[in-house]
Amino acid sequence: MKKTLKSFKTGEKGKIVELRGGKEFQRRLKKRGVMVGKEVRVIAKQPHGPVVIENGSCKLTIGRNMAKKIYMEK
Numbered sequence: 001m002k003k004t005l006k007s008f009k010t011g012e013k014g015k016i017v018e019l020r021g022g023k024e025f026q027r028r029l030k031k032r033g034v035m036v037g038k039e040v041r042v043i044a045k046q047p048h049g050p051v052v053i054e055n056g057s058c059k060l061t062i063g064r065n066m067a068k069k070i071y072m073e074k
Contacts, residue, residue: 001074005042005051006067013041014072021069032060034070 016038044052051067
């Protein structure tokens with residue numbers, strides 16, 4: 001079942017299956033190594049702030065609005 005990165009809980013892993021955003025959105029994520037097919041794990045979530053993910057050996061902070069546009073599957 002596909003759900004947004006924002007809805008994943010701390011510690012959960014998933015594979016990115018879709019990025020719903022324009023070219024600039026996708027370009028910014030690609031520069032950070034976040035793309036379709038990659039497996040990421042949620043490290044931390046702030047109640048009204050960003051989502052911290054682990055992408056391989058890299059940790060990234062993704063804004064909540066961006067996290068709503070990243071669709072993943074477990």
